[in-house]
Amino acid sequence: MSSITGVALPEETPSGGQPKPLDADRASTGRLGDRIFGGAALGSGLLIVVIVTLVAIFLLAQAVPALSKDHANFLTSTSWVTSQPMAFGIAQLLWTTVASSVVALLFAVPFAVAIALFLTQYAPAWLARPAAGLIDLLAAVPSIVFGLWGGFIVAPKWAPIQHFLSDTLGWIPLFKPTAGITGGNTIFFVGIILAIMILPIITALSREVFAQTPTTHKEGALALGATKWEMVRTAVLPFGRPGVISASMLGLGRALGETIAVMMIISGLPNGAKWTWSLFNGGATFASKIASDASEFSGGLSTGAYIAAGLVLFILTFVVNAIARIIIERRKDFSE
Amino acid sequence: MAKRIDVQDLDIFYGDFKAVEGVNLSVEPRSVTAFIGPSGCGKSTVLRTLNRMHEVIPGGRVQGKVLLDDEDLYAASMDPVVVRRTVGMVFQRPNPFPTMSIADNVAAGLRLNGVKDKKTLNEVVEKSLKGANLWNEVKDRLDKPGAGLSGGQQQRLCIARAIAVQPQVLLMDEPCSALDPISTLAIEDLIHELKDSFTVVIVTHNMQQAARVSDQTAFFNLKATGQPGHLIEIDDTKTIFNNPTEKATEDYISGRFG
Numbered sequence: 001m002s003s004i005t006g007v008a009l010p011e012e013t014p015s016g017g018q019p020k021p022l023d024a025d026r027a028s029t030g031r032l033g034d035r036i037f038g039g040a041a042l043g044s045g046l047l048i049v050v051i052v053t054l055v056a057i058f059l060l061a062q063a064v065p066a067l068s069k070d071h072a073n074f075l076t077s078t079s080w081v082t083s084q085p086m087a088f089g090i091a092q093l094l095w096t097t098v099a100s101s102v103v104a105l106l107f108a109v110p111f112a113v114a115i116a117l118f119l120t121q122y123a124p125a126w127l128a129r130p131a132a133g134l135i136d137l138l139a140a141v142p143s144i145v146f147g148l149w150g151g152f153i154v155a156p157k158w159a160p161i162q163h164f165l166s167d168t169l170g171w172i173p174l175f176k177p178t179a180g181i182t183g184g185n186t187i188f189f190v191g192i193i194l195a196i197m198i199l200p201i202i203t204a205l206s207r208e209v210f211a212q213t214p215t216t217h218k219e220g221a222l223a224l225g226a227t228k229w230e231m232v233r234t235a236v237l238p239f240g241r242p243g244v245i246s247a248s249m250l251g252l253g254r255a256l257g258e259t260i261a262v263m264m265i266i267s268g269l270p271n272g273a274k275w276t277w278s279l280f281n282g283g284a285t286f287a288s289k290i291a292s293d294a295s296e297f298s299g300g301l302s303t304g305a306y307i308a309a310g311l312v313l314f315i316l317t318f319v320v321n322a323i324a325r326i327i328i329e330r331r332k333d334f335s336e
Numbered sequence: 337m338a339k340r341i342d343v344q345d346l347d348i349f350y351g352d353f354k355a356v357e358g359v360n361l362s363v364e365p366r367s368v369t370a371f372i373g374p375s376g377c378g379k380s381t382v383l384r385t386l387n388r389m390h391e392v393i394p395g396g397r398v399q400g401k402v403l404l405d406d407e408d409l410y411a412a413s414m415d416p417v418v419v420r421r422t423v424g425m426v427f428q429r430p431n432p433f434p435t436m437s438i439a440d441n442v443a444a445g446l447r448l449n450g451v452k453d454k455k456t457l458n459e460v461v462e463k464s465l466k467g468a469n470l471w472n473e474v475k476d477r478l479d480k481p482g483a484g485l486s487g488g489q490q491q492r493l494c495i496a497r498a499i500a501v502q503p504q505v506l507l508m509d510e511p512c513s514a515l516d517p518i519s520t521l522a523i524e525d526l527i528h529e530l531k532d533s534f535t536v537v538i539v540t541h542n543m544q545q546a547a548r549v550s551d552q553t554a555f556f557n558l559k560a561t562g563q564p565g566h567l568i569e570i571d572d573t574k575t576i577f578n579n580p581t582e583k584a585t586e587d588y589i590s591g592r593f594g
């Protein structure tokens with residue numbers, strides 16, 4: 001606090017800016033301790049690379065034969081037949097996975113940012129601590145509890161709201177009612193439950209970066225005659241932006257891969273029904289599909305089809321993280 | 337464009353701790369007043385009460401009056417946000433908004449005031465940067481981040497940002513203490529020019545600087561450690577440096593103290 005009146009404080013390090021290793025410092029690298037530490041670090045690094053490579057090779061070796069026997073287009077087909085003759089594609093899985101996760105983000109991020117701003121900028125200290133603890137507690141709730149709660153307690157209550165939405169917004173393809181879906185167990189609803197599940201992590205990380213906003217930035221805004229909210233907009237939000245983005249991507253990663261809760265909540269496509277663009281439809285995500293069919297894996301080729309789907313999920317998550325990195329990097333010269 | 341400041345019987349607190357006691361002083365419009373004194377005696381604290389930045393600190397409060405042309409800044413009806421738009425401030429460490437470009441930094445205050453017109457903004461950006469003697473150095477990279485400038489340039493950017501909203505008074509808290517001698521000279525020259533349009537109050541720990549830039553100097557000191565700081569005397573800079581009334585001032589100026 002004393003930095004406010006100009007008493008010198010050590011330089012604040014903005015988040016994300018890691019100090020560079022002293023690579024010019026070649027001193028005492030030959031001592032035993034240094035050699036052991038250096039060797040251990042190098043060894044662990046190599047080990048990770050080897051493990052990842054082996055896993056990738058193993059998965060590819062399983063997936064490729066199945067893919068070569070696939071009579072449908074793996075990327076664009078919406079069918080999933082893994083008995084001979086195989087005809088499987090990921091289009092529907094991809095849609096359900098991405099759609100439910102995006103819905104989750106759209107709900108979770110604004111809420112998380114608002115909560116984090118409230119806790120760091122507005123709430124008095126006596127309230128901020130317990131409230132933050134409560135939200136962190138939410139992160140400790142196991143997925144299966146969310147699955148039970150969402151699927152069996154909330155979904156029936158959600159159904160009337162969903163009927164209302166599809167009645168009023170049904171002319172938009174995304175909100176078209178689906179024949180055969182009467183309960184609340186839809187992609188959209190899964191998105192809402194996923195939003196609750198990823199809220200704590202996004203809130204916690206956003207809270208951390210907002211709290212680190214240097215006092216000098218905040219005072220700079222206030223001294224220009226900014227109101228509290230204007231100060232938040234000119235100093236706190238821009239400073240926290242890269243952090244919020246990476247927090248959201250972490251949340252998205254979790255939502256994309258969430259298995260058990262989705263599996264318990266979402267209903268399958270109604271019998272005989274076609275896949276549609278509607279969010280008020282059932283379906284399966286990559287993870288829920290693989291998990292719910294796991295007991296029926298029969299032999300190499302059919303398993304390979306699921307492994308191929310799993311690989312796509314892996315690539316998807318990887319791309320999401322890469323995009324987050326790029327966004328953060330691009331903002332970097334503006335944020336230190 | 338410049339107003340007179342009158343401080344009357346001002347006590348300043350951090351929670352229960354009384355940091356400064358019984359300050360009375362007046363500042364003429366279009367003049368430069370320097371605050372000097374040993375560190376910890378409350379110079380920054382007093383300065384920050386002149387634009388109500390003191391109360392930003394939890395527990396920060398004051399008793400007494402600060403008048404700006406007879407208007408009490410601490411009157412119940414007075415909005416601190418309005419006060420800060422009238423009394424601008426430059427901090428010890430240059431603090432341009434890191435996510436904003438040079439031009440956006442200067443325009444930030446105007447944008448807060450709701451000015452959206454591109455042409456007006458561009459004009460004010462140019463005028464303020466010229467006013468801060470920075471225009472020639474940055475005119476080709478107005479859209480680059482302000483954080484990429486040198487420390488001295490950043491500080492002049494902050495001055496440009498502060499004068500862009502046309503305040504009545506400009507407060508500066510040791511604006512050169514983080515800068516090299518050349519940048520310091522550039523800022524001191526600038527203060528001479530700013531005096532034509534603004535009332536300037538500057539805190540400095542450098543007595544030569546006070547002597548060079550100010551018309552009037554206020555000397556603050558602590559009665560004893562743990563006791564509140566107070567104003568020893570305020571007078572023409574020449575008088576303070578050549579013929580001060582108080583012994584304590586003379587001791588401090590001649591380096592026998594602090």
Ligand SMILES: Nc1ncnc2c1ncn2[C@@H]1O[C@H](COP(=O)(O)OP(=O)(O)O)[C@@H](O)[C@H]1O
Nearest residue numbers: 001002005350355375376377378379380381393
């Ligand atoms: N944020 C703060 N909280 C509590 N006390 C403070 C704070 N800032 C300054 N003080 C105290 O107020 C007194 C005056 O400090 P300051 O105005 O910074 O002195 P100066 O600027 O003359 O060096 C000091 O005793 C200091 O410890």
Ligand SMILES: [Mg+2]
Nearest residue numbers: 005006379380
């Ligand atoms: Mg100070």
